[in-house]
Amino acid sequence: EVQLVQSGAEVKKPGESLKISCKGSGYSFTTYWIGWVRQMPGKGLEWMGIIYPGDSDTRYSPSFQGQVTISADKSISTAYLQWSSLKASDTAMYYCARRGYRANDGLDYWGQGTLVTVSS
Amino acid sequence: SYELTQPPSVSVSPGQTARITCSGDALPKQYAYWYQQKPGQAPVLVIYKDSERPSGIPERFSGSSSGTTVTLTISGVQAEDEADYYCQSADSSDTYYVFGTGTKVTVL
Numbered sequence: 320e321v322q323l324v325q326s327g328a329e330v331k332k333p334g335e336s337l338k339i340s341c342k343g344s345g346y347s348f349t350t351y352w353i354g355w356v357r358q359m360p361g362k363g364l365e366w367m368g369i370i371y372p373g374d375s376d377t378r379y380s381p382s383f384q385g386q387v388t389i390s391a392d393k394s395i396s397t398a399y400l401q402w403s404s405l406k407a408s409d410t411a412m413y414y415c416a417r418r419g420y421r422a423n424d425g426l427d428y429w430g431q432g433t434l435v436t437v438s439s
Numbered sequence: 440s441y442e443l444t445q446p447p448s449v450s451v452s453p454g455q456t457a458r459i460t461c462s463g464d465a466l467p468k469q470y471a472y473w474y475q476q477k478p479g480q481a482p483v484l485v486i487y488k489d490s491e492r493p494s495g496i497p498e499r500f501s502g503s504s505s506g507t508t509v510t511l512t513i514s515g516v517q518a519e520d521e522a523d524y525y526c527q528s529a530d531s532s533d534t535y536y537v538f539g540t541g542t543k544v545t546v547l
Contacts, residue, residue, distance in 0.1 A: 363525065363538060363539075364474070364482065364525050364527075364541070365538060366527070366538055369536070378534070380536070380537070381440050381535065382440065414481055414482070416482075419487070423470050423488045424488075425484045425487035425493075425527075426474070426527070427487075429482055
């Protein structure tokens with residue numbers, strides 16, 4: 320069974336750093352792209368970026384380039400999303416999602432989401 | 440940056456047909472995908488490659504494409520279909536993905 324299990328909720332202060340994770344299981348982690356999606360409270364889905372764990376090829380949405388870092392450790396089948404200095408506006412639910420094997424298969428499996436709250 | 444535009448809301452009576460549109464300049468060149476999101480849950484893929492349905496998705500969900508607009512159709516709407524729906528595609532250069540603005544479907 321394919322699963323993406325994300326790390327737990329986080330409460331941080333502005334200026335702090337954070338790294339959240341997404342662990343894949345039940346499939347070949349290195350051969351599927353993993354994307355990250357932001358959903359601010361009461362708002363829609365926003366595409367952040369995507370990584371290919373096999374070679375760490377990473378693509379960012381222009382809106383998030385330079386704001387976050389996406390990485391992966393294929394040895395433990397885990398993708399990451401990190402911030403070096405959080406802002407209150409980073410408060411949101413963050414989802415990881417697997418892109419299907421073929422480029423046009425869509426985001427076929429999703430993690431349960433990680434809620435990040437940034438507040439002083 | 441590239442944008443996909445959806446109507447904010449669609450209301451439909453049970454058993455009727457709901458149609459949700461998504462407009463974007465690159466849609467003639469790029470495939471579209473549709474996701475259903477219920478409150479407190481992660482999104483679920485309901486249509487890929489404009490009109491393909493993943494296994495396990497009911498046949499009442501269908502997709503179509505015409506020019507710069509793609510459409511998600513829910514035939515014979517059921518109460519359980521009440522949710523937010525998002526289209527998703529890529530920019531014309533296939534550089535990054537983008538989600539539509541989202542449509543709330545209300546079953547009256």
